[in-house]
Amino acid sequence: MIPPEGSAEFVAAMERVLDVYRRPYDGANPVVCMDETPRQLIRETRSPLLPGPGRVQRHDYEYERCGVCNVFMATEPLAETRMTKVTDRKTKIDWAQFLQDIAERYADAERITLIMDNLNTHRPGALYEAFPPDQAKALWDRFEFIYTPKHGSWLNVAEIELNVMISQCLNRRIDTIAQLREQVSAWQEHRDQLQAKVNWQFTTQDARIKLKRLYPTFNA
Known part of the structure; x- marks a missing residue:
């Protein structure tokens, strides 16, 4: 959602992100986008009706909730790669540990x-809650x-990757976190093999034209 009124803070953060997207590929200084999504685990209460000629598979409207989990996504758009991690929760500690995974990658x-x-979970202080001070500072x-601006999550390429993953992999009922991990891992491997990428085209100049209403105005 884009804010309905002009916001200097929004456009400043937006242009910062768009400037980063203009950087050329640099293996020594990679640009990585990170996001996460909660997922509900759902079990079928009745066996689905199998597909047949002219008929898709059908599921009963009733289901059983089996809890929730979280999927982290990190993607390097210019390298056409991504990494995922399924966790039981979505806490500061989980985020800090995922950052450690990215650093190791x-x-x-x-x-x-x-x-x-x-x-509020994406703050340096979370590193100090998860690791000893020397390790937290080194990380x-x-x-x-x-940071993307408030109401500006659409500027995060990782959100696009998450939406692709949800539509291609998680658009059905999955009842255990183990099964969800298996499916997400298989999807990630397949998408990496395809060298699939997000072709980001939106620039600062585009923003100043198409989102002109968000910029402060000045009297001549």
Whole structure:
């Protein structure tokens, strides 16, 4: 959702993100986008009716809720790769541990630019809640944090990847976290093999034209 009124804070954060997307590929300084989505685990209460000629598979409207879990997504758009992690919860500690996973994935990088939503769990303090001070500071130093503006999650390429994953992999009833992990892992491997990518085209100049109403105005 884009804010209905002009916002200097919004456009400043937006242009910061768009500037980062203009950077050329640099293996030593990768640009990685991160996001997460909660998923409800659902069990069938009756066996689905199998598909037949001219008939799709049908599911009973009744189902059993089996709890919730969380899926983290990190994607490097210019490298056409992504990494996922399914966790029981979506806490500061879970986020900090996922950042550690990203840092290990890019162990040879000098610094990782991380684009993410401006959530209260996405803060450096979470690293100090998850790790001893020296380890937390060393991990923090591996990253440059870039936050999308409030109401600007659409600027995060990882959100696009999550939506693709949901439509291709999680658009059905899955009742255990183990099964969900298996499906997400298989989807990630397949998408990486395809070298699928998000072709981001929106630029700062586009924003200043198409989203002109969000920019402060000045009297001549």
